[in-house]
């Protein structure tokens with residue numbers, strides 16, 4: 001159940017809305033996509049990831065149910081896929097305590113193979129800890145065996161990653177925390193352009209079970225449909241046993257990738 | 266006291282003009298040989314310096330403030346923002362001062378980019394400042410919105426006379442709490458505000474981030490505003506101040522431009538007229554009605570006898586406001602998205618804009634270096650796309666050819682707009698940008 005949008009006097013809403021479905025509910029089944037903390041952790045177009053998952057589910061013949069979880073909410077049942085975004089420092093402070101109380105639940109879901117995508121700020125908080133420049137330690141929820149250290153250096157620009165699972169992953173990074181991976185995770189890939197996790201080892205992102213974590217912002221999925229379809233396929237197989245894909249038209253995605261790949265860092 | 270730097274700078278200015286050069290060189294020369302020039306010259310102004318800052322609408326608002334003050338008989342020095350702010354101001358001052366270095370003006374009204382704010386206000390504490398908004402913009406340059414708010418706060422802290430704040434933007438309104446109200450050196454604070462019925466058209470960044478249905482955090486009670494925008498009509502608007510509501514005709518289009526008119530009005534009322542006179546209300550309103558939009562911000566040109574509107578979009582809220590302020594019905598639409606430094610390099614922001622208002626008519630033409638990112642964005646919002654061409658000149662020509670009998674509208678990022686204007690100047694009269 002997607003919550004209704006707040007009414008504004010002239011009927012337009014500034015909240016994000018899914019375009020209306022053009023056919024009555026396709027018959028392959030329903031997938032519940034949960035956005036984690038969209039109110040506080042959504043600064044660089046993270047809505048794009050939720051929208052892409054919902055629309056591609058439709059194009060594959062499934063019905064998306066877009067849910068959200070914000071600080072203090074009850075955690076919904078029967079979630080099939082989780083997506084969480086980046087935030088600025090103030091947003092991370094707001095969600096920190098709430099996230100710690102949900103940590104064990106999220107860890108169980110991840111261990112159980114639930115597909116998740118966490119970007120930037122939530123990537124960091126899904127790790128073991130974030131140590132700030134002043135030495136303060138912000139505990140993470142430990143879903144991922146990674147640790148992050150704040151720095152004075154901001155890593156900004158276009159990124160191209162070679163991923164063994166997803167081919168070339170394209171995006172944009174903007175972060176000053178630097179993350180290093182422990183033995184229980186593997187990187188999403190190695191950077192061909194841009195910095196990624198940190199300025200020394202040439203790795204970007206982290207993989208654990210069906211969790212994908214990345215510094216590539218906000219709208220990572222639109223230009224990386226292979227990654228989006230991995231999350232969708234995993235969610236569908238986990239719920240229904242098998243996945244029959246539809247035929248999304250990725251002409252624009254292919255062209256957007258070609259042009260993005262040619263842009264300078 | 267006669268400064269050698271002024272005649273020399275003026276000479277360099279003449280020479281570089283003759284050679285067809287820009288304004289930076291003479292500014293650079295004066296800066297190098299006489300670093301105190303700008304500070305000293307601005308300090309001679311009887312009404313001091315007023316700065317306008319914020320992420321959206323600085324240029325049009327600065328233009329409005331200048332025209333409102335001129336309606337009061339004030340002589341105003343103003344700048345066009347440039348790549349190097351201080352140098353640009355120094356160069357512009359050189360053009361205006363006499364050979365003795367005296368500036369024939371009552372006040373300077375300067376558009377201040379956040380990037381140059383701290384450096385400038387540390388050198389030249391303004392007497393007035395007008396802080397418009399803090400929206401997602403240029404994130405790849407500043408990293409974080411909160412940092413932008415801090416920059417604006419720093420401008421306010423350095424202001425000696427009156428600080429004018431947007432009551433409806435929590436990050437801007439909150440600045441008042443940091444100014445030590447009631448203490449000896451605290452500046453006066455004035456607000457401009459919106460009628461509740463118009464609030465929904467102005468998402469602040471917190472609301473922008475919220476998904477549908479998520480409760481917006483409860484707002485603290487609002488302070489009284491000096492000027493409140495009550496209503497926006499097709500070509501007029503109602504402003505409330507001094508306990509009365511006045512209606513005025515407006516040449517400006519777009520709700521956000523007209524909200525900035527309330528901002529400009531508040532600042533002009535705070536400054537008043539010559540020798541401490543209160544502002545003449547009739548003249549203010551006449552000037553307000555005549556203000557035309559500044560370069561590119563909702564500007565209307567004529568092509569094939571029909572209007573062609575250029576709408577500058579550079580961040581999610583600006584794009585949303587543009588889509589909302591300029592309804593698509595009856596218009597052919599083109600969108601041009603570049604990702605050069607001045608546009609912002611990160612394309613994530615397109616995903617924070619909803620394009621449902623374009624769903625009925627579709628988009629006729631896409632262009633710019635990131636035309637296909639835009640195409641992808643529209644595809645996910647189920648908006649039909651006519652043609653895509655990353656090259657702006659052929660895309661524009663095809664758009665104009667294909668929509669001969671329709672008024673046209675182009676939403677474009679900054680450098681895409683420059684390219685479009687260059688092309689349009691070949692077929693129609695376009696205001697020269699200096």
Ligand SMILES: [Zn+2]
Nearest residue numbers: 086120174175
């Ligand atoms: Zn980030």
